[in-house]
Amino acid sequence: MSAALVHPSAIVDPGARLGAGVQVGPYAVIGAQVVIGENTTVGAHCVIEGHTTIGRDNRIWQFCSIGAAPQDMKYAGEPTRLEIGERNTIREFCTFNRGTAQDGGVTRVGDDNWVMAYVHVAHDVQLGNRCILANNATLAGHVQVGDWVIVGGLTGVHQFVKIGAHAMAGFQTALSQDVPPFMMVDGNPAKVHGFNIEGLRRRGFSAERIAQVKQIHRLLYRNGLTLEQAKAEIGTLGALMPAGDERAADVQAMLDFLGASRRGIVR
Structure with a gap:
């Protein structure tokens, strides 16, 4: 496999x-503490710095800022x-x-994500x-x-908000509360519009898994139940599933999410 190919005008720290x-x-500018894996492309004028x-x-297009210090006034130069x-x-x-010492100290981005222009991924x-x-x-x-989450263009997500797997936020959504798995939200303030x-x-x-997600949506948003009542009914759905059934895992994922919510859910 070929060695790295660095344009003569780029600045790469030894x-x-x-x-x-x-x-x-x-x-492009690459800092001293940066590690970049095989076959990744860094576009023109990118700056990659810090412990990154x-x-x-990966394909990183031109003019990106990756690994800069967090935009947090409490940050005091810790090695995040x-x-x-x-x-x-x-x-x-x-x-x-990068992350902050007040949290886990690490901002993490997984695999196979499609991140469009001007997206901001803040500390932690x-x-x-x-x-x-x-x-x-x-x-x-x-x-x-x-x-598998989709976040629409011009959408703002408030600090500490959680968005569950397979959820979707529409164009210009303002999210200040958590979005449960599978749900579709839209608007300012955000509201759930189906799953x-x-x-x-x-x-x-x-079809069976989708039908159960539909039932979970009804319990949370359509049947007039309190959140605690809805959680109890969702738990009953899971109890009816045989061990190893994917539907049981979907129910558990929803219950785990609801149980861990700090800001309350969009409802």
Whole structure:
């Protein structure tokens, strides 16, 4: 496999570690504590700094700022980190910041994410796998995003908000509360408008699994139950499933999410 290919105008600190096949474009700047995995492409004018680790086969387009200090006034230069997984697409003008000592100290981005232009991933964000963040989506500090989530363009997500797996937020949504798994939200203030049925179909969910997610949605949002009553009814659904059934795992994922919510759910 070929060595890293660095444009003559790029500035790469001798301490940086670039894997085989890495390409660094014109005028990019790579700091001393940066590690970049095999076959990752760094576009022109990108700045990658701090304790930043990037996996293999990522494509980072021009003018991105990756691994800069967090935009947090409490930050005092602690050695926090940014970790990016594999096969992510990160388009133009994105900003990904390192973590803070007040949280786990690490901002994490998973694998196979599609991140469009001008997206901001703030300090201590935990972004899962196979997510889509459309143009100008903004994740504030400490936000947690599950796998297969779609965040619409110009959507703002408040600090400490959690978005469950397979959820979807529409264009210009203002999220200040947690979004349970599978749900579709939209608006300012955000409201739930059904569940992500088309996304579940595309991901191969069986008709039986989709029917159960529909029932969970009804219990949470359509049957006039309190949250505690809805949680009890959702738990009953799971008790009816045989061990190892994917529907039981879906129920447990929902119950775990609801039990861990700190800001309350969009409801």
